[in-house]
Amino acid sequence: MRHLLCLFLILGLACNQSAVEKSNDKPSTDAKSDQTVKEKDNMGFNKLTKEEEHIIVNKGTERAFTGEFNNHYAKGLYTCKKCDAVLYRSETKFKSGCGWPSFDDEVSGAVKRVPDADGRRVEIVCNKCDGHLGHVFTGEKFTAKNTRHCVNSLSMSFIPEDKFERAIFASGCFWGTEHHLNKVDGVLAAVSGYIGGTVKNPTYKQICTGTTGHAEAVEVIYDPTKTSFEALAKLYFETHDPTQLNRQGPDIGTQYRSEVFYIGEEQREITLKLIKILKDKGLNVVTKLTEAPQFWDAEGYHQDYYKRKGTLPYCHTYKKKFD
Numbered sequence: 001m002r003h004l005l006c007l008f009l010i011l012g013l014a015c016n017q018s019a020v021e022k023s024n025d026k027p028s029t030d031a032k033s034d035q036t037v038k039e040k041d042n043m044g045f046n047k048l049t050k051e052e053e054h055i056i057v058n059k060g061t062e063r064a065f066t067g068e069f070n071n072h073y074a075k076g077l078y079t080c081k082k083c084d085a086v087l088y089r090s091e092t093k094f095k096s097g098c099g100w101p102s103f104d105d106e107v108s109g110a111v112k113r114v115p116d117a118d119g120r121r122v123e124i125v126c127n128k129c130d131g132h133l134g135h136v137f138t139g140e141k142f143t144a145k146n147t148r149h150c151v152n153s154l155s156m157s158f159i160p161e162d163k164f165e166r167a168i169f170a171s172g173c174f175w176g177t178e179h180h181l182n183k184v185d186g187v188l189a190a191v192s193g194y195i196g197g198t199v200k201n202p203t204y205k206q207i208c209t210g211t212t213g214h215a216e217a218v219e220v221i222y223d224p225t226k227t228s229f230e231a232l233a234k235l236y237f238e239t240h241d242p243t244q245l246n247r248q249g250p251d252i253g254t255q256y257r258s259e260v261f262y263i264g265e266e267q268r269e270i271t272l273k274l275i276k277i278l279k280d281k282g283l284n285v286v287t288k289l290t291e292a293p294q295f296w297d298a299e300g301y302h303q304d305y306y307k308r309k310g311t312l313p314y315c316h317t318y319k320k321k322f323d
């Protein structure tokens, strides 16, 4: 149970983190929705051109200063050319002058680091499909994060910010919240993280103390032509118990509270409407409704937790609540 894991973490007695992280090596193979209709290969991945195959499959490197995204600073998301996984947010892109797109952080859990065949560098690959992205370097002091993901433009696609929307839901242990929301057709990414508290860049260990004010939550990035905030919010209410105050089942503490962090007035109104429907049915809903402050990604080993474990959530099961 999660609260026991937290207790072990606080006491520093358990949490075999290395074992947990090792299990992150297993790539997910779930096919996801896409912004455009792309031709697929027999593995369900996007068909690649010869040039893309040279980079992504055969671990090639495009010539410096030639890539589509080298000098590209529009707001949006960079996704895997092969499998459409969301890899980087434009907020983490910076000018390094090295000739390839540079990012100082990945979407948590999206990128895997492996030793390069050259014995010196660290190669980065897509965590979902193992497609080659480039290399990661540290200690160069370009940004505060002191990290540079040097990525081939040909390994990525770009989704501009007007082509996707975000929603943030807290419903107890984020492993379970993410599990259900991630399965919705049209969801591009569901990222476990922390929100609503006072600590910047919090760690799981800090969250476990219950004193940060943060809730465990999931940021859902979705294609609004394929799903909607209302559909996601209904699923959110139907996969946890919104009548439990500051807990979900065995997980007790404000970090496990039920809360919708709305982005824009429309999301607020839809959430209020759904809460009213549930209250009219006799449910004493305690879900909080708050305008979303900054969302902080949780550590990589929390992402896709149940998919990697091959198990099912212990306190998030679907129960129909809306007609």
Ligand SMILES: [Zn+2]
Binding pocket: 080, 081, 082, 083, 084, 085, 126, 127, 128, 129, 130, 131
């Ligand atoms: Zn991929």
